[in-house]
Amino acid sequence: MMQCGWLHSGPQLWLRCVHREVRVKAGKEPRVEEHRGWLLTVDPVSHSVVLVNFREDGASVCVVMGHTVEHVEVLREADREMAERLRCFLPPKTLSLDPEELRRRRSSVCRWLQKNRVPVEEDGNELRVAGALTIKAPYGPEDCCSSNQIILDRIQRLIQVQPDPHSETDPGRTGITSNN
Template identity: 30%
Template sequence: MNSDGAQPLHTQPPSKLACFIGTYVSICTSNNSNYEGFVDAIDPYTGSIILSTLICGVPETKIVVGFSIRDITIKDPPPDRVHRVFISNEKSLDQTDIQSIKSKTHSWLLRNLLPVKEVDDKLHVHDGHVIISPPYKPENCTSSNSIVLGRIQHLLQNMPSDSMET
């Protein structure tokens, strides 16, 4: 239970937990350890929190187990910290690059006999069982079926960089 008399995190509704996502917090645990960082995710079932922070300039992720959390306080981040601790080294893509990647990905999936439809800026594979969002990489795939998702991601990982359109 939190020091202010509130219920433990895992008993809170997900809508209340969502207010912590992306904020800088200080967490005190039952063994009097303190952790600070940006909240990346909260498991609504256990109340466990995934924090991102910089330790000596190195990005670090820490999981604070829900049952050990005694208190959580939203704080202002230190001036040397940014919300996105893990900054991508990839160059930003312009619209023509994204369209080219989309077209190559679309043709690669068709060449592998998978039905693909373009819906807005997304590719829907097999009637929407897998949705691929820009910039059309394996990590941009979503699906409720983890087996199908894994197979599509594997296929995209093995796509030749010089994949030509059909």
Template identity: 25%
Template sequence: MDIEDSIFNNDSIFMRSLLGKKVQINTVNEKSYIGVVYVIDPIFKTVVLHTDWKSANEHETVIILHHAIKSLEKLSDEVEESYLLEPIISVPQSVNKKTVVKKWLKKMMIDVKESGDYLKIDDHLLIVPPYGPENCICNNTIILEKIQKILQSLPEIKV
């Protein structure tokens, strides 16, 4: 059963782009929440929002289920750095790691394409900076685990 997704359009890149950004979510029961997106579950599309935000450690946490979301509006493109899992790495370092990972996947006979800063495998899996096994996004757990194991077998490199 495939449910239509009018909020996120089943776009994991869009969902990830909202992390650490200030949004307003209006629900079907006419409640409105303004806060910083902590995480979005890419499978169930549940949003964890930090409201009454004073700092990364001082806030209220609200969990909003996908079926309750009527609309979502991004209020700011500014990213709260403390919400990012990995520190932002420099562009040359990121490009070098992306190239190494892409070559490794091709050596393992996996068709991988570049899509901006991301690496894509057959529209099923996305690898985001800094291109480690924990940076894979995929709805299919079997594919996800196989690609993560391949990335874990990548020889250590100096970047």
């Protein structure tokens, strides 16, 4: 399967290429480069392609910038063993967090967004913002997903400036005490 116009093809096509061995042609003549490997992921903003190749002494990762990608050709599907290697290559961060910590993080982000007058509701383990954005565990800026780039950017920036709920200083306190 050969895909042209990578930048304009969209997430549905990208997902069909993930966890498959691909050949990526990048650049324009006369400087066309060819990259080959297992497509680990595609950055939804830059459309960059992350390829991994496994060797006896480890693995190598190659990132092909999305704006340079001209063609992506799927060479083969992953067998069961390769599919498992690809799934385990970058394990989700949530594996190291206990369910109680995830619940605290979800509640903290929810309260922060509400405090900033952002309509948010809990939907199982996800947060839904204004019907246009989803935040998945572990509820950081990189865990936001939306097709609306403006909303995505604003909510990510808002989460980035969220005070640490575990810090000992209360952002509402000035440190000045009264002896009245």
